[in-house]
Amino acid sequence: MGDSRPTGLPLSVSALEVRSPRGRVLLSLPALEAPAGALIGIRGPSGAGKSTLLYALSGLIGGTTGAVRWGQTDLLSLSAERRAAFRARHIGMIFQDFLLFEELDALGNAGITALFRPRAERPSLRARAAERLARLGLDLGDRGVGSLSGGERQRVAIARAMAAEAPILLADEPTASLDRAAADRLIDDLVALTRDTGTTLIAVSHDLHLIDRMDRVLTIEDGTLTKDGGPA
């Protein structure tokens, strides 16, 4: 598999604040440190700012001040284009409702980042995408993802997030659209893959089965960090 490469990056957040276009504070996080390869769960009520934190950590959301350092890189100090370049190489993202290209097959989705990588990197990236799909038990041939089950679709999304061997994986409610059995299988796969590769995982979830498997759990309420500790 070649999954043993320690790829995680440590996280250091300071004075992070996210405001809405009207100036309302959506998230305020004075400080947060996490070592490379940590598995961190984020929980909290709906609308508390969990997803906002995830988007801020990936440099996707506007109106953000403070510092988000992944390794030596302060993501928020970069231009939008360089943030995108950083995400392409260092951050894999998993979304609640999969966000797949419905007309592409599983491999097309898992290897989609090959389309905008330098030509020389494309074959190896596609090969890794196929490898990740196989690792996740998906042997789908050229079936369009539109015909897949929810569990299969989320696996494709995980394969996509991990195909680039990104040292950071950010997951937003990865099990929310799945039934219990599918969710449990996915949690097993996700945890195993990130552990094997030393990937830093930050997962927003209401799913206690997932939260329980994390090294550390943050609770966000009303835009602030109210609890930082081990699994509940």
Place this chain on the structure above:
Amino acid sequence: MNGLITDTWAGLPPVAQEILWTLILLLPALIAGGLTLRGYAPWPLVRAIIRRYRWPAVMFVLLIAISVGMGIGLLAQERGLRHGTAKAADKFDLIVAAPGSEITVMMAAVFLQPTDMPLLDGPTYAEIANNENVAISAPLAFGDSFGTASVIGTTAQFARYLADDRIEGRIWRTSTEAVAGALVPLAIGDSFTPAHGHGDAAEGDAHDGAHLTLVGRMAPTGTPWDRAILVPVETVWEVHGLANGHATERGDQIGPPFDPDYFPGTPAIVVHAEELWANYALRSDFTRDSQTMAFFPGTVLANLYSVMGDIRQAMSVMALVTQVLVAASVLLGLFILSRLFRRQIALLRALGAPARFVFAVVWSFGAVLLLTGAALGLLTGLGTAAVLSHVVTARTDIVVTAPLGWSEIHFLAAFVSVTLLLSLLPAAVVLRHPVVEGLRA
């Protein structure tokens, strides 16, 4: 420097100039496309987006195809009509008639749409026929018909000239013989009686005593004369109870010379001189204020074309306005469609796709629709022009062909170039959408 460019350009063969023009028109789009797509392979994604939004895409392609097709069809048809009418007038070097409307006389003599016209008398005809520079001076006599075919009286010499001497069977030798145009539904050997007048107003029994036999058929000329029956001009005069152009003692003579005293009159004389300069001299000689007018049908047509040229320009402006409206619609459509796949675009940005890649995806989507629509439009235009040509040819007997010309190719190249450049706009706007909003859309 400018002189060198002008000289080099002028030294190029016309085809090379046209190809270069096409490339120059396409150049902005080619540069934009090259810069946008350089180093990326967005096609799998573009294909996926097109398949996902196939029905809106089909609608756009059809809209573009119809618009482009109309533009190309009109341009090709207008040119085909000009060529067809010019070719129809080829054999009518100079026409001499009584003073009046040149267009009316041209319509009667060349396009066989006769109206009542004053007649030229025998001495005038004789003066023309006896001019040393005149090779053919053919009086025309209209007014009769058989079925849908006009029966035209003229001389054997002109009939041969009109058909380039390609006559199946033979030319007439007596006043009871006739030669048919290529499209007349009569066979050699058939007999017929001409009616007086045309169409519903024709009097079928007015010339009951006249029984004419077809002895020859002209090769196709691509003019309304293909559907006419040519008879000796003497025949027309005789069946109308007039003198036949010859003195009594030469009453059986067919063809010139005509005796001015027995010449009943003719509405138009087709004159042909072997030398070009002679035609100009004859026109000058026979342009007399109160007696005769002489004109080149080609010149009358050229004047008409210049009026048509204005119409053509108006049509071109209308076509341009249509294209602008279509381009605006396409632009609007691309904005709407880009909203439809806003989430996918946001996803690409979240996954780290460079802005230029996202730009390339959206632009390529628009470009595929535009190029497909333009290609279909080209075919639609050619089809439309072919159908219109067929209809015009069937109705006028003027052979109109409307093949693809360089003006249509330039029109298409300009349309493609402008719209491909315009479709950069929605691609640029998409990049301004906030990513997180897109992901939550």
